[in-house]
Amino acid sequence: xxxxxxxxxxxxxxxxxxxxxxxxxxxxxFQYFMWYRQYSRKGPELLMYTYSSGxxxxxxxxxxxxxxxxxxxxxxxxxxxxxxATYLCATxxxxxxxxxxxxxxxxxxx
Amino acid sequence: xxxVSQHPSWVICKSGTSVKIECRSLDFQATTMFWYxxxxxxxxxxxATSNEGSKATYEQGVExxxxxxxxxxxxxxxxxxxxxxxxxxxxxxxxxxxxSTDTQYFGPGTRLTVL
Numbered sequence: 303x304x305x306x307x308x309x310x311x312x313x314x315x316x317x318x319x320x321x322x323x324x325x326x327x328x329x330x331x332f333q334y335f336m337w338y339r340q341y342s343r344k345g346p347e348l349l350m351y352t353y354s355s356g357x358x359x360x361x362x363x364x365x366x367x368x369x370x371x372x373x374x375x376x377x378x379x380x381x382x383x384x385x386x387a388t389y390l391c392a393t394x395x396x397x398x399x400x401x402x403x404x405x406x407x408x409x410x411x412x
Numbered sequence: 413x414x415x416v417s418q419h420p421s422w423v424i425c426k427s428g429t430s431v432k433i434e435c436r437s438l439d440f441q442a443t444t445m446f447w448y449x450x451x452x453x454x455x456x457x458x459x460a461t462s463n464e465g466s467k468a469t470y471e472q473g474v475e476x477x478x479x480x481x482x483x484x485x486x487x488x489x490x491x492x493x494x495x496x497x498x499x500x501x502x503x504x505x506x507x508x509x510x511x512s513t514d515t516q517y518f519g520p521g522t523r524l525t526v527l
Contacts, residue, residue: 334515336515336516343503345416345507345520345521346518348515348516348517348518351515392516394514394515398461398509402455403455
């Protein structure tokens with residue numbers, strides 16, 4: 303079993319829709335959770351990070367962590383075509399060990 | 413947010429030559445940097461972890477003599493692809509760990525094409 307599982311998509315939604323991107327993780331010891339956005343032929347860009355269960359909001363983005371079910375989500379409100387990218391979830395265990403999901407490709411249609 | 417730069421952004425070289433890629437953390441000190449490789453439409457593949465002033469730790473299956481990593485300062489790590497071959501053609505991305513947030517910040521990537 304992989305440390306972090308993520309549906310590769312692609313996920314296609316109309317502009318303005320609420321997008322839900324999800325990952326599951328295997329180890330309850332994971333403490334830090336991150337979401338990255340990667341445009342084609344670019345390096346991943348850190349969107350959000352959180353250390354605890356619950357919700358963290360930043361503009362149109364909300365990161366949610368449910369440690370009891372080992373489930374992390376990223377919600378995008380009022381999605382825009384510019385949000386079209388691949389979204390990677392990530393978690394961290396010990397000092398330098400990061401685990402990345404395989405990425406979900408999102409397409410927001412105008 | 414923290415900024416990581418990579419140079420060059422793309423490079424084309426002949427088979428058998430060596431290519432050096434630089435990764436710099438511009439506004440923070442990075443005791444740890446990571447090197448990834450990404451094939452088209454695939455996720456990141458960690459190649460190695462480099463710690464400032466010490467030898468890099470390579471992931472299983474990554475040839476350390478092929479991919480030389482140097483992390484001589486808190487803001488610079490280099491990856492040298494030695495005797496490059498066409499199968500080394502890929503997108504190479506570095507990242508740097510920011511201790512203050514305990515997250516990784518990625519560079520923009522370097523596209524290597526070996527002819």
